Structure formats: structure tokens, C-alpha cells
Amino acid sequence: VNLDMTDIRIASLRTHSIALADPPLRSSYGLHAPYALRTIVEMESEDGVIGLAETHGGEAMAADIARVTPDVAGTSAWSLAARLMPLLSPALEGDRSQTHRVPGENPLDASMRLYSVLEMAALDLVGKTVGQPVCALLGGRVRDLVPFSAYLFYKHAGGGGEGDDTRDDEYGEGLTPEAMVVQARQMMEAYGFTSIKLKAGVLDPDEEIAAIKAMHVAFGPGVPLRIDPNCAWSVETSVRVGRALARELANGGYLEDPTAGLDGMAAVRRALLAEGIDTPLASNVATTSFDHLPIAVRDDAVQIVLCDPHYWGGLRQVQHLARVCQTFGLGLSMHSNSHLGISLMAMAHVAAASPHLTYACDTHYPWQRAADEVVEGGRIPFEHGSVRITDAPGLGVSLDYDQLARGRERYARCAYRKRDDEAEMRKHVDAQWTRRLPRW
Numbered sequence: 001v002n003l004d005m006t007d008i009r010i011a012s013l014r015t016h017s018i019a020l021a022d023p024p025l026r027s028s029y030g031l032h033a034p035y036a037l038r039t040i041v042e043m044e045s046e047d048g049v050i051g052l053a054e055t056h057g058g059e060a061m062a063a064d065i066a067r068v069t070p071d072v073a074g075t076s077a078w079s080l081a082a083r084l085m086p087l088l089s090p091a092l093e094g095d096r097s098q099t100h101r102v103p104g105e106n107p108l109d110a111s112m113r114l115y116s117v118l119e120m121a122a123l124d125l126v127g128k129t130v131g132q133p134v135c136a137l138l139g140g141r142v143r144d145l146v147p148f149s150a151y152l153f154y155k156h157a158g159g160g161g162e163g164d165d166t167r168d169d170e171y172g173e174g175l176t177p178e179a180m181v182v183q184a185r186q187m188m189e190a191y192g193f194t195s196i197k198l199k200a201g202v203l204d205p206d207e208e209i210a211a212i213k214a215m216h217v218a219f220g221p222g223v224p225l226r227i228d229p230n231c232a233w234s235v236e237t238s239v240r241v242g243r244a245l246a247r248e249l250a251n252g253g254y255l256e257d258p259t260a261g262l263d264g265m266a267a268v269r270r271a272l273l274a275e276g277i278d279t280p281l282a283s284n285v286a287t288t289s290f291d292h293l294p295i296a297v298r299d300d301a302v303q304i305v306l307c308d309p310h311y312w313g314g315l316r317q318v319q320h321l322a323r324v325c326q327t328f329g330l331g332l333s334m335h336s337n338s339h340l341g342i343s344l345m346a347m348a349h350v351a352a353a354s355p356h357l358t359y360a361c362d363t364h365y366p367w368q369r370a371a372d373e374v375v376e377g378g379r380i381p382f383e384h385g386s387v388r389i390t391d392a393p394g395l396g397v398s399l400d401y402d403q404l405a406r407g408r409e410r411y412a413r414c415a416y417r418k419r420d421d422e423a424e425m426r427k428h429v430d431a432q433w434t435r436r437l438p439r440w
């Protein structure tokens with residue numbers, strides 16, 4: 001035993017706000033800006049080992065990390081999580097859901113996100129110091145390959161970026177059922193995904209029903225289909241869509257956050273069951289924290305929870321969530337936001353160490369480009385739609401500092417300091433646009 005390894009003192013914490021090109025993707029929240037914002041954290045030990053983490057971007061996140069940085073320096077990476085535990089129980093009343101705010105922009109879950117990013121960096125630091133992968137620190141892997149799903153978005157033409165950094169459009173415009181089948185095929189061929197999620201809540205529900213039906217015809221019943229309008233529908237419309245897609249969403253599919261709030265979700269569930277339709281309802285909008293689970297379970301409002309190590313309180317809280325879901329007979333899937341390789345590996349490691357992960361995880365990774373990746377060696381490879389967990393220590397990735405510098409430059413040059421899909425929508429699509437729930 002090398003006793004030097006027993007103490008892993010944190011010497012410093014460095015935070016990098018970066019911007020990455022993002023195509024004009026649509027959702028019920030609005031339109032993605034030409035740049036998505038991320039925060040990269042380096043946690044360096046006194047021995048010079050660097051633990052990495054990635055999370056939501058922009059000014060507020062960076063300021064939150066800066067606030068705790070003096071406390072973190074000098075702490076042992078082994079006990080950092082315990083020391084920061086109060087962050088996991090914020091004494092804040094109010095709506096901590098993602099109903100009215102895009103993920104990463106609700107101040108009421110800021111402390112959960114802060115804990116999450118610091119825990120991620122500490123786990124990577126410990127793993128890299130002792131030579132073990134993060135999934136081993138979480139109790140060991142139950143799978144080497146973590147499956148992800150093709151994540152389709154309605155989109156306008158364009159590949160993101162601005163000015164002389166404007167990117168080519170890898171996927172083209174996607175605003176019709178036919179175009180969405182093409183988008184799905186392109187993504188499945190490139191990555192090997194074997195299930196599909198459609199981000200909906202953008203076009204008239206009949207158009208979105210047609211898109212799912214077209215996908216069912218194109219790919220057959222062996223490819224599970226999910227649809228997620230981020231609360232854009234009333235209870236009545238949700239039931240109508242659930243009815244229209246009863247066959248297409250069977251066989252491992254689900255209906256995700258069709259309507260706002262746990263009450264609404266429970267009403268949709270009751271109405272569908274009364275018609276003999278057992279399509280499960282999934283959620284990452286109405287259910288974003290442990291506090292939401294008692295009612296979600298009691299009212300049968302949610303049958304599948306989408307976890308996310310970036311705001312559920314880190315990787316170990318996601319494992320706890322998996323156990324709770326198993327206990328109450330709920331399924332578990334994984335939510336994502338625009339992200340790079342460090343986040344992807346954190347998602348993959350906790351998924352590998354969570355036996356009760358019952359669906360392929362979401363990822364926005366196909367929407368990001370090699371030019372923006374900050375991990376050494378470039379983009380993380382996919383094998384048959386899955387990410388392989390190797391024996392590499394920590395999260396298995398290190399930083400490419402030139403790429404990081406480019407990400408920082410993009411951030412410095414662009415005008416974006418928080419995610420505001422509504423503002424983008426007004427700027428580029430409809431000057432009068434506001435988010436209305438329900439829209440249909």
C-alpha cells in the first residue's frame with residue numbers, strides 16, 4: 001500500500017467557461033443559440049494530479065463555483081463530498097422543476113448542480129490518483145458498454161457558430177416527418193444507436209405523431225421510440241397523442257413529460273390506463289429531485305425517471321436514485337443537455353455502475369463537433385450505439401489544453417452568458433414568440 005495515496009489534498013480548483021457551436025435545435029423551450037455554454041473544472045491535488053468535471057455553463061455556474069473555491073482548497077478529495085453535503089439539502093422553497101426554466105437555469109437547483117460538479121471532479125481526481133476507473137469507486141461496473149439513444153431534434157438549417165466560426169450543417173433542416181426519418185437514419189448509421197427519442201413540442205402534435213409513425217414504419221417495432229414535448233401539451237392533447245401512438249410507443253418506448261406538473265402527468269396516466277393503454281410516462285421536467293418522488297410514486301404520475309448526474313447531486317446520488325426507482329417499480333433512464341466528452345464519460349461511468357438502468361441513455365453528443373471537443377484524442381468513440389468503459393483511471397479522459405483555450409476564446413467572443421432559448425426564438429424565428437404551457 002502506498003500510504004501517500006491515502007491523502008489526496010486538493011491544492012487548487014480552476015474553472016473554465018467555454019462555448020461550443022450548437023445547431024439551431026428546437027424544443028418547447030424555444031431555440032438553441034449558435035453556442036452552447038459549458039463549464040470545465042480542473043481539481044488539482046498537491047501531488048499534481050488533475051481531476052476533471054463538466055457541467056452547465058455561463059456566468060451563474062462559474063460564479064457559484066468561484067464562491068466555494070476557497071473552501072475546497074486544502075480539503076481532502078476523499079471527504080469533499082461529506083463536507084459539501086449541506087448543498088444537497090437546500091433550504092429553499094419553490095419550484096425546483098424544469099417546467100418553466102431550461103435545465104441549468106433554475107437558481108433553486110444551483111446548489112445541487114454545484115455539489116454535482118465538485119463530486120465529479122473529486123471522483124476523477126481520486127480515480128486518477130489510485131489508478132482506478134470512477135465506476136470502480138462507485139462499487140464496480142455491471143456493464144462495460146453503456147447504451148445511448150439517437151436524440152432527434154426538429155431543426156432549422158445551419159450547423160451553429162457565428163461569423164467566421166459558422167459551422168457546416170451536418171444534418172440539414174429537419175421539420176417534416178420525412179426529414180426526421182433521414183436524420184434518424186444518419187445518426188443511427190454514424191453511431192449505431194438502436195433506440196430513438198424525438199424532441200417534440202415544436203410542431204402541431206399531428207405532425208409529431210406523423211413523425212413517430214414514419215419512424216415506426218422505417219425502422220420497425222424492434223427500435224424503441226420515445227417522444228418528449230417538454231410539457232407543451234394539455235392533458236387532453238397528451239391523452240390524444242398517447243392514444244394515437246399506443247402501438248408505436250409500445251415495445252420499450254415511452255411518453256416523456258407530455259404535460260406540465262405531476263398532477264397533469266397523473267391525469268394523463270389515469271386517462272390512458274382507463275383506455276387500456278399502458279405506455280409509461282417518463283420525466284426529467286416534473287421530477288428533478290428526490291423531493292418530487294413521493295408524489296410521483298403516490299399518484300402514479302411518473303413510471304420512468306430520467307436521472308442526470310449534473311443536477312441530481314452527482315454520480316452517487318444517481319445510484320441512490322436508481323435503487324429508489326427499483327424499490328418502487330419505476331424505470332430509470334438518463335437525461336442530457338448539450339455537452340462534451342467529460343460529461344459523456346461521467347454519464348457513462350455512473351450508468352455502468354447502476355444495475356437498475358432500464359433504458360438507453362439520452363445524449364446530445366451527436367450534435368456537437370470534433371472542433372469543440374476538449375478531451376485529449378478528440379471525440380469519444382461509440383460502438384454499436386454504446387460507450388465503452390475501459391480500465392483507464394478516473395473518467396478515462398484528460399484535457400487537450402489547446403482545445404480548451406479555443407473553447408474559452410469562443411466564450412470570450414460570443415455574447416451568450418446563460419441559456420435563453422426563448423430569446424433566440426424571438427431573434428431568429430418569431431419576434432413575438434413566448435413560451436406558453438400548454439401550447440396545444
Ligand code: GKR
Binds near residue numbers: 025026199228284362
Ligand atoms: O436540448 O433543447 C434541448 C432539450 O430540450 C433539453 O434542454 C432537455 O432538457 O433533453 C432535455 C429533455 O429531455 O427534456
Ligand code: MG
Binds near residue numbers: 228230256284285335
Ligand atoms: Mg425530457
